[in-house]
Amino acid sequence: MHSHWLPCLHRTGLLPEHLPHQRALCPLHPFHAAERPVAAPADGNEAACPNCYCFACDAPVSECRHWRGGEPKAPAHCNAHAGSAEWRTQRSNAKRQRTRAARAARDPLGLG
């Protein structure tokens, strides 16, 4: 008797592009890593899939306000990647700002 039982290899149907990932690691869109933050998207870096995260904001691309740059002092976040010291600095600065904002929201009078 031959049975056509197959192991459930595709049980979850989860592919890399279905999991949140940094834009630089996107399996769908090639990333061009530049050492320094620049004002405009480099070589198609602005392309993102629904699960791409902004490395600088640590948030989904849809929540990043500087993805394509456009502001004088904000580099385009779509170029951000962990391999650049300057971007890692940007990321920790953004994190500190978020912490401060969250604290202010919880404790607007600064009593706590």
Ligand SMILES: [Zn+2]
């Ligand atoms: Zn992606």
Ligand SMILES: [Zn+2]
């Ligand atoms: Zn961002």
